[in-house]
Amino acid sequence: MKLILALSALAAVAVAAPASQDAQASVVKNDADVAPDSYNYSYETSNGISAGEQGQLNNAGSETESLAVRGEFKYTGPDGVVYQVSYVADDNGFQPLGAHLPVSH
Numbered sequence: 001m002k003l004i005l006a007l008s009a010l011a012a013v014a015v016a017a018p019a020s021q022d023a024q025a026s027v028v029k030n031d032a033d034v035a036p037d038s039y040n041y042s043y044e045t046s047n048g049i050s051a052g053e054q055g056q057l058n059n060a061g062s063e064t065e066s067l068a069v070r071g072e073f074k075y076t077g078p079d080g081v082v083y084q085v086s087y088v089a090d091d092n093g094f095q096p097l098g099a100h101l102p103v104s105h
Contacts (some may be wrong), residue, residue, distance in 0.1 A: 021047050048082070049075045066091050 025047040032041040037060055042052035053071030058064075072086040085098040 025049070047076075
């Protein structure tokens with residue numbers, strides 16, 4: 001019985017806790033276009049998160065068919081720093097770039 005009361009009290013506290021800004025975020029921009037050999041999308045939320053990506057199918061229908069993608073995303077971390085990453089993903093793998101990411105020499 002005490003366990004049920006304790007769990008009920010804990011659940012009540014969790015429900016009463018204020019929601020974070022991220023939980024209350026809404027989509028303020030959302031665009032997308034999909035074609036047989038390409039696509040692109042972008043979105044932005046009210047809490048500053050944004051992302052976009054474009055993809056292109058190369059050598060369609062051949063044994064060397066591949067997808068080349070370019071994109072980026074941005075968000076504010078728990079430390080208040082805005083993190084931005086741009087990337088390419090193609091035959092050479094996933095290649096991210098960001099001021100906070102290490103660079104191989």
